Amino acid sequence: MRLLLFDIDGTLVRTDGAGRRALDAALAELYGWEAATRGLWFGGKTDPLIVRETFALRGEPPERAAAELPRIAQVYLRHLERELEVGRAGCASLPGITALLDALCAREGECLVALLTGNIEGGARRKLEACGLAWATFRCGAFGDEAPRRVDLLPVALERARACAGRAFDPRAAVVIGDTPADIEVARAHGALAIAVATGASPRESLAEHAPDVLLDDLSDVDAALRLLTG
Numbered sequence: 001m002r003l004l005l006f007d008i009d010g011t012l013v014r015t016d017g018a019g020r021r022a023l024d025a026a027l028a029e030l031y032g033w034e035a036a037t038r039g040l041w042f043g044g045k046t047d048p049l050i051v052r053e054t055f056a057l058r059g060e061p062p063e064r065a066a067a068e069l070p071r072i073a074q075v076y077l078r079h080l081e082r083e084l085e086v087g088r089a090g091c092a093s094l095p096g097i098t099a100l101l102d103a104l105c106a107r108e109g110e111c112l113v114a115l116l117t118g119n120i121e122g123g124a125r126r127k128l129e130a131c132g133l134a135w136a137t138f139r140c141g142a143f144g145d146e147a148p149r150r151v152d153l154l155p156v157a158l159e160r161a162r163a164c165a166g167r168a169f170d171p172r173a174a175v176v177i178g179d180t181p182a183d184i185e186v187a188r189a190h191g192a193l194a195i196a197v198a199t200g201a202s203p204r205e206s207l208a209e210h211a212p213d214v215l216l217d218d219l220s221d222v223d224a225a226l227r228l229l230t231g
């Protein structure tokens with residue numbers, strides 16, 4: 001049985017920068033910082049790491065960023081809800097995703113559909129639902145608030161999957177599906193299968209440089225994706 005670990009931003013959905021706008025709004029509200037994340041690359045990073053790097057841009061120490069995280073998360077989620085509502089036209093699931101998830105859910109005995117994302121859990125849920133994907137589709141997940149380094153989220157996901165399915169998963173039975181080099185690195189670090197999709201922020205060429213096991217333009221060929229994912 002395969003454990004399928006889907007990234008969210010650029011892999012399952014696009015939300016047209018709602019997360020960045022929400023974080024900027026939260027940091028402006030809390031500290032008076034304007035466009036605090038300008039120039040910062042978000043792709044593949046966890047939310048806590050993005051906050052830490054934003055604080056570093058201001059000369060603020062990582063300890064302060066860590067201490068402020070719960071407060072920032074609360075305000076961020078409020079702004080994210082509004083951004084997803086206002087920017088609804090820019091929110092969508094990516095090509096093939098709805099059909100692929102439906103097909104995977106129909107093969108429940110062959111795979112466990114789960115999340116491995118840098119989003120904090122509340123942000124993950126809001127983004128997926130704003131794009132028309134049901135939260136219940138994903139049986140479990142590992143989220144950005146559980147480890148600042150993305151690579152440390154795979155063991156969390158394995159533990160969640162064990163609790164959820166009532167059986168242990170070998171990392172080599174896990175598949176990491178993502179749109180950035182960081183997703184590929186997570187899979188590599190644990191011996192999981194790396195499937196990269198060029199539907200997000202990273203161009204196909206830069207994904208290719210990191211040598212994923214499979215590199216796809218998108219997941220629109222649902223039959224081919226099903227064969228890959230369910231082995």
Ligand SMILES: [Mg+2]
Pocket residue numbers: 007008009010011043044178179180200
């Ligand atoms: Mg992504």
